[in-house]
Amino acid sequence: MPTPPTPGDTVKAGRLSATEPRLAGDVVAVPRLELSVEREAGQPEQRTVILDGDFFRIGSHPGNDLVVADKLVSRFHCSIARDGTGWRLTDTGSMNGTRLGSVRVRDADLSFPECRITLGESVVRVRERSPVSATDVAPALSFGELYGTSLPMRRLYDLLKRAARSDADVLIEGESGTGKELIATEIVRRSGRADKPLVIVDCGAISPNLIESELFGHVRGAFTGAVRDRMGAFESADGGTVFLDEIGELPLDMQPKLLRALAAREVRRIGDGKVRKIDVRVVAATNRRLEREVNSSRFREDLYYRLSVLTVRVPPLRERLDDLQLLIDSFLSALDATEKAHLFTPEVLGEMARYDWPGNVRELRNYVERKVVLEGEGTLGNGREPTSVPPVTGPEEAAKIDIELPFKDAKDHVIEAFERAYLTALFAWAEGNVSRAARKANLDRMYLHRLLQRHGLRKSGTLGE
Numbered sequence: 001m002p003t004p005p006t007p008g009d010t011v012k013a014g015r016l017s018a019t020e021p022r023l024a025g026d027v028v029a030v031p032r033l034e035l036s037v038e039r040e041a042g043q044p045e046q047r048t049v050i051l052d053g054d055f056f057r058i059g060s061h062p063g064n065d066l067v068v069a070d071k072l073v074s075r076f077h078c079s080i081a082r083d084g085t086g087w088r089l090t091d092t093g094s095m096n097g098t099r100l101g102s103v104r105v106r107d108a109d110l111s112f113p114e115c116r117i118t119l120g121e122s123v124v125r126v127r128e129r130s131p132v133s134a135t136d137v138a139p140a141l142s143f144g145e146l147y148g149t150s151l152p153m154r155r156l157y158d159l160l161k162r163a164a165r166s167d168a169d170v171l172i173e174g175e176s177g178t179g180k181e182l183i184a185t186e187i188v189r190r191s192g193r194a195d196k197p198l199v200i201v202d203c204g205a206i207s208p209n210l211i212e213s214e215l216f217g218h219v220r221g222a223f224t225g226a227v228r229d230r231m232g233a234f235e236s237a238d239g240g241t242v243f244l245d246e247i248g249e250l251p252l253d254m255q256p257k258l259l260r261a262l263a264a265r266e267v268r269r270i271g272d273g274k275v276r277k278i279d280v281r282v283v284a285a286t287n288r289r290l291e292r293e294v295n296s297s298r299f300r301e302d303l304y305y306r307l308s309v310l311t312v313r314v315p316p317l318r319e320r321l322d323d324l325q326l327l328i329d330s331f332l333s334a335l336d337a338t339e340k341a342h343l344f345t346p347e348v349l350g351e352m353a354r355y356d357w358p359g360n361v362r363e364l365r366n367y368v369e370r371k372v373v374l375e376g377e378g379t380l381g382n383g384r385e386p387t388s389v390p391p392v393t394g395p396e397e398a399a400k401i402d403i404e405l406p407f408k409d410a411k412d413h414v415i416e417a418f419e420r421a422y423l424t425a426l427f428a429w430a431e432g433n434v435s436r437a438a439r440k441a442n443l444d445r446m447y448l449h450r451l452l453q454r455h456g457l458r459k460s461g462t463l464g465e
Contacts, residue, residue, distance in 0.1 A: 028151065029131035030054075031082050035066050036125040038116075050129065054082035055313065057092075057291065058117075058124065063305065072096050072120025075301065076291030080126070083319055086110065087128070089117065093292030096120055103406060144186040146179065147330045148323040152315040163310050164190035169262070171247075171307045172285040174314030176447055177362030180285035183314060184243045193281055196240030199233045204249035204450075211254055213270055216261065222271025234267045234278050241281045247307065248288035248299065255300045262306050282307065317357040317364060324352055327361065331368040340372045355380050366442070420455045427457070 033056065036048040049066055056065040059077040068077070074094040081088050090107040091098040099118040100108050114127045141149055143157040163170050164187050172180045181200075188198050206214050213222075217232030233242050244250075250258065261267050266277050284307045293299035317323075332338050344352075357363055367380065405413070422441075430437035438445040 027134050028137050028155075029134050032129040032131050033080065033087075034127040034129050036127075037066075037068060038123045038125050039121070052132075056080045058119065059092075059094075059291075061301070066124070068119060068122050068124070070120040070122045073122060074295045076295055077119050078117070079291070080110070087112075087126075092289055093295045094119070095295065105406065106412070108406075141326065144189060145182055146186060147326050148320055149326060150320040150322040152320050153323060156312070156315065159312060160187060161190070163187050163312060166310065167192065167281055168309040169282045169307055170284070170310045170312060171290075172283065172312045172314060173290070174285070174287065175316050175358075175360055176287045176444070177360035178314040178316060179361055180287075180314060181243070181245060183312065184245075184283045184285060187283060188241050188243075191241070191281070193240050197237045198241050198243065199237040200243045200245060201233045202245045204246035208251045208254075211251060212257060215254075215258065216267045216269055218270035219272045222269070226271070229269075232267065232269065234261060234280055235276060237280050238278050239280075241283060244282060244284040246286060247284040248286035248290060248293055250299075252298065252300075255303050259300065259303045259306055262303075317360040321353050324349065324364070327364055328368055331365050332372070335369060335372055337372045343371050343375070351380070416455075419451060420457070423451060423455060423457060 030052050031054050032050060032052050034048060034050055035056075035058075036046055038046055051065055057076060057079050058064055058066045058068060059075050060068055060070060060073045061075040064076065072095075074092075074096070076092050077094045078089060078091050078098045081090065087110040088107060089098065089100060089105065089110055091105060096119075097104045099105065100110075100115065110126060112126075112128045114125055117124045117126060137151065137154050137158065139149070140154055140157050141147065143153075143160055146153070146157070148154075160183065170184075170187060172183055174180050185198075188194060201214060203211065213226075213230065213232065215232050215234060217230050217235055218226050219229050220226055261278075262282060265279065266275050268275050290299055290304050290308075294301045294304055328344055329338075329341075332340060352367075359366070403410070426437050426441055430440060434448060435445060437443075438448045441448070443451075
């Protein structure tokens with residue numbers, strides 16, 4: 001079993017090889033789409049734009065890649081992104097929906113040579129054009145503590161290098177478990193503020209009535225329990241970096257206060273009239289789609305733009321399955337268990353490659369550790385042994401499926417019903433204790449809180465405190 005990879009290593013036949021020469025950089029064609037607005041409210045003439053890249057936003061706000069001047073189109077209406085299998089259309093919480101042909105969709109694969117997307121009273125025709133430019137993606141096995149040789153990761157490394165050289169604020173977007181905090185750490189480590197303070201604030205783990213004090217501090221007597229002056233995160237990080245984790249959880253009434261601090265680079269402690277100038281860089285991270293939150297008025301649009309001077313989108317593990325072997329090797333080395341490599345047979349790796357990994361790299365690490373501790377008896381998140389045959393849906397289960405719905409909508413309904421039933425049973429067993437329930441389900445406590453909020457179980461009083 002190899003030692004943990006270093007940037008000078010390369011990959012051969014799925015394993016690390018420290019003796020092989022570095023490969024030449026890959027020349028990657030940049031995708032190109034042609035988007036034509038065929039019918040636009042109040043704009044009778046057709047207009048066409050050509051866009052290069054692999055992620056585009058469409059909406060009425062001027063910050064979109066394609067701006068549609070239609071009163072029925074949301075500020076950030078939908079997005080088109082290229083993944084490993086093609087182009088995908090995603091509705092980002094629009095008020096009036098997105099239609100592909102005559103079907104309203106939440107997300108759908110686009111089929112070419114062309115397709116038509118309906119937004120409000122407008123129609124956008126999408127055509128795929130031949131790439132006309134290319135970029136040279138340098139080979140790399142890692143970026144600090146980030147590992148991966150897949151194209152999405154190597155492109156991410158290049159973006160992170162540029163972000164580290166800049167002093168601009170950064171927004172990191174990615175699903176839970178993709179390593180957003182690790183990415184923030186690597187950006188800071190390579191920045192000009194590397195030897196300055198790094199202060200981390202988890203916006204989802206702090207009580208709403210304490211978040212202002214946590215960020216900006218307070219003076220003695222400002223509120224009950226304020227027995228001494230306290231410096232907030234921004235003051236503590238002066239000259240360095242503040243990392244705002246789970247920024248999407250920030251209470252709405254706190255957002256204008258944070259916006260003022262970012263715009264003026266000054267803070268005022270609670271109960272104090274003195275304004276203090278600060279010199280900080282802000283790196284924020286979220287597992288939410290903030291465009292969706294803006295559309296729903298749960299996140300301020302101006303704060304979103306203030307934070308996202310540079311935006312880093314972290315690929316989920318299911319889009320970089322080529323990295324599985326490399327990640328397994330690195331986890332085994334970190335666990336000092338390289339002799340357990342034989343547990344990950346070709347059959348096990350094949351089953352792992354067919355799994356969606358909703359918990360991403362964090363779930364993979366837990367799975368590897370479970371396999372090591374249990375000597376190969378660990379199961380995937382779907383509860384199956386990796387070499388087992390998938391269960392076949394029986395007649396009773398099939399009868400509950402509504403085939404009149406699009407596949408994605410039907411799937412979402414089944415998942416929603418399962419999550420609610422599982423959480424109800426889980427908390428009945430845990431007698432309403434969140435920590436106990438999180439341990440039983442092997443879930444992060446904060447993620448479990450968000451699931452409860454999503455399904456309204458706390459609010460409805462279904463579960464006890």
